[in-house]
Amino acid sequence: MVEFSHLTKAYRKRLAVDDFTLSVDVPIFGFLGQNGAGKTTIMKMVVGLLEPTSGTITIDGALSSHPIFKKKLGYMPETPYFYEHMTGMEFMRFCDQLFGNDGADTAHYGELLKRVGIYGASDYQIRTYSKGMRQRLGFAQALVNDPEYLFLDEPLDGLDPIGRREMKEVMRELKKEGRKVFLNTHILADVEEICDEVGIIHEGKLLYAGPVKKFCDGKPLEERFVEVVEAHEREEAPAQKVREVHKPHHHARA
Amino acid sequence: MRNIWVIAKNTLKLEIRDKILYGLIVFGILYVFLTLFMADLVLKELPMVKSFGLTGIYFFNALVALFLGTTSFFKDIDRKVAYFVISKPVSRAQFLLGKFLGLCMVLLLTSAILGVAYIGLILYEHGGFDWLGLLAIAMQYLEMVLFIAFAIFVSTFSSSLLSIVYTSAVFFLGHVVSQLVSDAQQIGLGGARLFLVKVLYYIFPNLEKFDARDIAIHAVGMPFAEFGLALAYAAVYVAVLLFAATWIFDKKEM
Numbered sequence: 001m002v003e004f005s006h007l008t009k010a011y012r013k014r015l016a017v018d019d020f021t022l023s024v025d026v027p028i029f030g031f032l033g034q035n036g037a038g039k040t041t042i043m044k045m046v047v048g049l050l051e052p053t054s055g056t057i058t059i060d061g062a063l064s065s066h067p068i069f070k071k072k073l074g075y076m077p078e079t080p081y082f083y084e085h086m087t088g089m090e091f092m093r094f095c096d097q098l099f100g101n102d103g104a105d106t107a108h109y110g111e112l113l114k115r116v117g118i119y120g121a122s123d124y125q126i127r128t129y130s131k132g133m134r135q136r137l138g139f140a141q142a143l144v145n146d147p148e149y150l151f152l153d154e155p156l157d158g159l160d161p162i163g164r165r166e167m168k169e170v171m172r173e174l175k176k177e178g179r180k181v182f183l184n185t186h187i188l189a190d191v192e193e194i195c196d197e198v199g200i201i202h203e204g205k206l207l208y209a210g211p212v213k214k215f216c217d218g219k220p221l222e223e224r225f226v227e228v229v230e231a232h233e234r235e236e237a238p239a240q241k242v243r244e245v246h247k248p249h250h251h252a253r254a
Numbered sequence: 255m256r257n258i259w260v261i262a263k264n265t266l267k268l269e270i271r272d273k274i275l276y277g278l279i280v281f282g283i284l285y286v287f288l289t290l291f292m293a294d295l296v297l298k299e300l301p302m303v304k305s306f307g308l309t310g311i312y313f314f315n316a317l318v319a320l321f322l323g324t325t326s327f328f329k330d331i332d333r334k335v336a337y338f339v340i341s342k343p344v345s346r347a348q349f350l351l352g353k354f355l356g357l358c359m360v361l362l363l364t365s366a367i368l369g370v371a372y373i374g375l376i377l378y379e380h381g382g383f384d385w386l387g388l389l390a391i392a393m394q395y396l397e398m399v400l401f402i403a404f405a406i407f408v409s410t411f412s413s414s415l416l417s418i419v420y421t422s423a424v425f426f427l428g429h430v431v432s433q434l435v436s437d438a439q440q441i442g443l444g445g446a447r448l449f450l451v452k453v454l455y456y457i458f459p460n461l462e463k464f465d466a467r468d469i470a471i472h473a474v475g476m477p478f479a480e481f482g483l484a485l486a487y488a489a490v491y492v493a494v495l496l497f498a499a500t501w502i503f504d505k506k507e508m
Binding site for chain 2 (some may be wrong): 011044047048049050051067068070071073075077080081082083085086090094095097098099100103141145
């Protein structure tokens with residue numbers, strides 16, 4: 001189980017994540033929100049790229065920042081960048097070595113590259129890869145350590161329709177294998193199709209967490225998403241106005 | 255330690271695939287052999303041949319160190335390739351030290367290539383092995399290691415362009431700072447101005463400690479004591495720079 005407890009991340013005056021509390025114990029969980037909602041920030045805190053300002057993230061009861069936990073985790077960053085002069089196979093080997101392995105399990109790397117559909121390009125330098133191939137390689141490297149938990153930041157971004165279908169199929173297979181998948185996305189159709197539960201995030205706040213069907217309540221997901229976000233903005237507007245009124249004035253008046 | 259080694263080997267592999275580095279090495283070798291023709295102009299006087307050769311190696315290694323030190327680490331952070339590494343069971347300190355060690359290995363390789371060209375040239379021209387020349391190249395290498403540590407330190411908090419400016423400035427100041435102190439004392443500078451010059455002397459590395467070219471050119475005896483002192487000086491300075499760089503990088507938001 002992954003638990004976020006009063007998680008907050010502040011960048012100077014801006015709150016990117018605001019008192020985020022959530023427990024997740026389903027095979028595929030989707031963080032859904034607009035660009036800049038705080039999804040990536042949460043994921044970066046899980047994998048140790050960012051330190052929370054306050055609050056904790058625990059996985060199976062242990063703090064996610066613990067090095068032992070990182071061995072159980074696979075992470076794919078948003079719009080992944082790579083060492084351009086490496087081949088796909090070399091990159092897989094390098095990633096595996098960072099888990100303390102000798103980097104000799106070429107058959108395993110080949111299997112993973114086949115699974116994401118770029119085995120044919122495994123000996124080409126990454127600088128020759130298309131955006132979709134890079135996404136696939138980013139996905140493959142997240143699986144190199146046979147992780148229990150996968151955190152995928154916009155994994156279907158930049159893929160063509162066939163690529164999207166293939167990657168969604170891989171996620172379903174991962175679910176069957178008993179792994180837990182967390183994915184960030186702003187594409188509603190993907191969430192509806194593959195996620196068991198969703199968390200709706202808006203301006204760093206969790207507005208809803210639970211099954212997709214319950215959230216939709218018989219309406220299309222897009223319509224419900226817009227409704228919930230707009231309702232939240234309406235609620236927040238008066239509070240924002242009050243904060244503006246009470247803001248101290250620094251300019252002296254003549 | 256294993257992670258540091260994996261990252262260092264990877265850095266070496268990637269940098270030697272970089273065409274810019276190839277270009278610098280090829281120009282360096284050409285310059286060393288150009289020394290043959292330059293030597294003709296000065297009637298093949300050994301000190302002049304050595305001077306041209308060693309200065310050329312120093313110049314090209316300084317270019318390589320500046321290029322690698324200011325771009326390699328910074329690029330990994332800026333282009334977010336480091337996300338793949340740090341999200342795995344690798345600490346930020348291991349990543350930084352791995353990059354540093356890898357760049358030192360690249361520089362060792364370029365020093366060795368240019369050094370072999372130089373030693374071979376002296377052997378061909380004058381029939382003797384230039385041990386002092388070899389020592390001068392080793393001392394130059396120590397200076398470049400310090401140079402790389404400084405460039406990585408600056409890269410932890412500034413852009414690549416600013417790193418080039420700062421590192422070049424330190425390179426320049428490091429060569430004049432000891433002269434500044436002795437000039438200030440000779441002209442009887444006192445009070446706050448002398449204090450300021452001495453502050454500069456203690457803050458900036460004294461790179462003149464690594465200049466053994468004159469000893470090699472004029473063959474005035476093997477300066478083992480100076481070499482030992484330079485080695486200890488470089489070790490302490492590099493350790494302080496890497497410690498500071500790790501401290502800053504540990505707190506950096508990615």
